[in-house]
Amino acid sequence: MYIHQVAYSKPSASQTAVTGWAELPGCQQSTQGYAAGTYLFYEGDDAAFVHEVVTGIVCNFRTMSDGRRQVVSFSYPGDLIGLVQGERHRFSSQTVSPARIRRIPKGALLKSAAARPEIAERLLDFATSELAILQERFVTLNRKSAQERIATFFLELVERLGDGNKGGSVTLTLPMRRRDMADYLGLSVETVSRILTVMKNSGVIDLPHSSVVVIRDIFELEDLAECEDEF
Amino acid sequence: MYIHQVAYSKPSASQTAVTGWAELPGCQQSTQGYAAGTYLFYEGDDAAFVHEVVTGIVCNFRTMSDGRRQVVSFSYPGDLIGLVQGERHRFSSQTVSPARIRRIPKGALLKSAAARPEIAERLLDFATSELAILQERFVTLNRKSAQERIATFFLELVERLGDGNKGGSVTLTLPMRRRDMADYLGLSVETVSRILTVMKNSGVIDLPHSSVVVIRDIFELEDLAECEDEF
DNA sequence: CGCCCACTTGACGATCATCAAGAGTGGTGG
DNA sequence: CCACCACTCTTGATGATCGTCAAGTGGGCG
Numbered sequence: 001m002y003i004h005q006v007a008y009s010k011p012s013a014s015q016t017a018v019t020g021w022a023e024l025p026g027c028q029q030s031t032q033g034y035a036a037g038t039y040l041f042y043e044g045d046d047a048a049f050v051h052e053v054v055t056g057i058v059c060n061f062r063t064m065s066d067g068r069r070q071v072v073s074f075s076y077p078g079d080l081i082g083l084v085q086g087e088r089h090r091f092s093s094q095t096v097s098p099a100r101i102r103r104i105p106k107g108a109l110l111k112s113a114a115a116r117p118e119i120a121e122r123l124l125d126f127a128t129s130e131l132a133i134l135q136e137r138f139v140t141l142n143r144k145s146a147q148e149r150i151a152t153f154f155l156e157l158v159e160r161l162g163d164g165n166k167g168g169s170v171t172l173t174l175p176m177r178r179r180d181m182a183d184y185l186g187l188s189v190e191t192v193s194r195i196l197t198v199m200k201n202s203g204v205i206d207l208p209h210s211s212v213v214v215i216r217d218i219f220e221l222e223d224l225a226e227c228e229d230e231f
Numbered sequence: 232m233y234i235h236q237v238a239y240s241k242p243s244a245s246q247t248a249v250t251g252w253a254e255l256p257g258c259q260q261s262t263q264g265y266a267a268g269t270y271l272f273y274e275g276d277d278a279a280f281v282h283e284v285v286t287g288i289v290c291n292f293r294t295m296s297d298g299r300r301q302v303v304s305f306s307y308p309g310d311l312i313g314l315v316q317g318e319r320h321r322f323s324s325q326t327v328s329p330a331r332i333r334r335i336p337k338g339a340l341l342k343s344a345a346a347r348p349e350i351a352e353r354l355l356d357f358a359t360s361e362l363a364i365l366q367e368r369f370v371t372l373n374r375k376s377a378q379e380r381i382a383t384f385f386l387e388l389v390e391r392l393g394d395g396n397k398g399g400s401v402t403l404t405l406p407m408r409r410r411d412m413a414d415y416l417g418l419s420v421e422t423v424s425r426i427l428t429v430m431k432n433s434g435v436i437d438l439p440h441s442s443v444v445v446i447r448d449i450f451e452l453e454d455l456a457e458c459e460d461e462f
Numbered sequence: 463c464g465c466c467c468a469c470t471t472g473a474c475g476a477t478c479a480t481c482a483a484g485a486g487t488g489g490t491g492g
Numbered sequence: 493c494c495a496c497c498a499c500t501c502t503t504g505a506t507g508a509t510c511g512t513c514a515a516g517t518g519g520g521c522g
Contacts, residue, residue, distance in 0.1 A: 463520090464505070464521105464522095465520105465522085466519105466520090467519090468516090468518085468519085469517080470515105471514100471517090472515080472516090473512105473513090474512085474513085475510105475512080475513100476509105476510090476512095477508105477512080478507105478508090478510100478512085479507090480506085480507080480508090481504105481506085481507100482501080482504085482505085482506105483502100483504080483505105484503075484504095485501080485503090486499105486500080486502085487500075487501085488497100488499085489496100489497090489498085490495100490496085491494105492493105492495085492496095
């Protein structure tokens with residue numbers, strides 16, 4: 001029930017203007033640093049603040065009663081987390097790397113939106129973009145094979161973390177652990193590991209380190225991801 | 232990339248006030264009737280109108296290049312479809328039953344929002360609720376077994392179509408075909424059919440007709456759906 | 463240096479998709 | 493009114509994918 005930007009490329013392209021909520025009245029101008037693994041809030045917590053990621057990566061997830069966990073999204077610098085409609089957060093939010101976070105009082109944000117149409121429009125744009133991203137992700141993950149999911153995920157990461165080097169090989173430093181990836185993609189940790197080995201053996205990627213992925217041929221990766229090319 | 236209400240109970244409870252966009256300037260006061268199977272728009276179409284479902288059920292889906300189809304949501308009376316951020320629809324929308332639809336010019340809707348904060352707030356509320364519903368659905372479908380998905384889906388339908396009869400047995404008339412259900416739940420048609428037979432044989436439901444489901448014990452169905460009870 | 467934790471690899475089984483055929487349903491026309 | 497046809501739904505058999513359990517391997521940090 002919160003709003004945040006997820007790792008996905010095309011629909012989020014129009015959101016580069018989303019950063020800069022800091023000038024809003026009542027907003028902390030300073031940011032706060034967190035160690036990796038810190039919870040920003042738990043499912044059920046009072047949703048008094050919207051969080052803006054300044055640096056680092058945040059993992060937003062829901063844990064089921066039987067222990068199954070679903071990562072709904074990762075949030076990257078510039079993303080907002082926790083703009084929920086109700087009183088309480090419906091998901092937990094935890095940093096996966098050291099992060100700097102700006103906390104924006106939700107009440108002040110909504111008051112600004114009521115007073116200034118351009119703020120309201122910006123929030124609505126953000127929400128509809130979020131929706132598009134989630135819908136896209138839905139299509140992606142509900143029908144794709146394990147390999148297609150992982151290929152899609154790497155393309156997302158390239159969009160969000162990439163150094164702009166689009167041709168030839170791209171080096172990705174994975175900020176999250178296998179468990180987070182697996183829970184994001186709806187797979188088991190073992191399957192993620194296995195698929196990575198398969199992709200390495202087939203020459204699509206290289207794994208000089210468990211947290212470093214070298215994409216040898218990004219076009220081949222796009223083929224593996226399927227149906228990402230139709231935009 | 233459009234906004235609509237999906238079949239889900241808890242987060243959408245606060246949205247009963249969503250109907251009544253008809254009084255907006257520029258909005259057609261009249262509705263238009265469509266036969267079952269009519270496309271409201273196709274993926275890639277210009278998103279000039281937001282559609283409000285007055286009666287009937289609408290299926291919103293995306294088709295992949297290789298034919299795999301993912302139903303993102305079903306829209307029920309009172310739901311909005313197609314409030315997208317960009318210029319074009321990202322999904323196709325098709326009636327699954329005879330329907331009456333009100334078409335609202337998107338430009339007029341956004342202009343109203345800019346002029347009247349309460350309209351903007353309503354739209355934002357709608358969008359964030361939509362987000363919550365999709366996130367919830369995400370958690371639900373990415374980790375659940377076939378039977379859990381179908382049980383969850385029936386509970387959604389009871390919420391949206393139910394006659395308020397919550398105790399004992401409930402009779403559902405399924406407005407969509409097996410293929411739509413399967414594509415919504417990420418299953419094959421055959422699996423849906425098989426699971427229905429299993430649930431019938433175990434006494435949870437009865438199937439007097441292929442499109443009529445009698446839920447014998449809704450609490451047992453809730454047990455089958457899992458992890459819906461934690462709210 | 464050694465422990466701990468994440469990651470990898472292997473073996474096996476369960477779930478579900480696919481292919482194929484048969485049964486039920488609705489609609490149309492003779 | 494019945495018969496035919498097209499379509500949906502059901503059921504069966506088989507296999508592939510992926511999860512689970514279990515045992516290793518390797519890197520990071522004290």
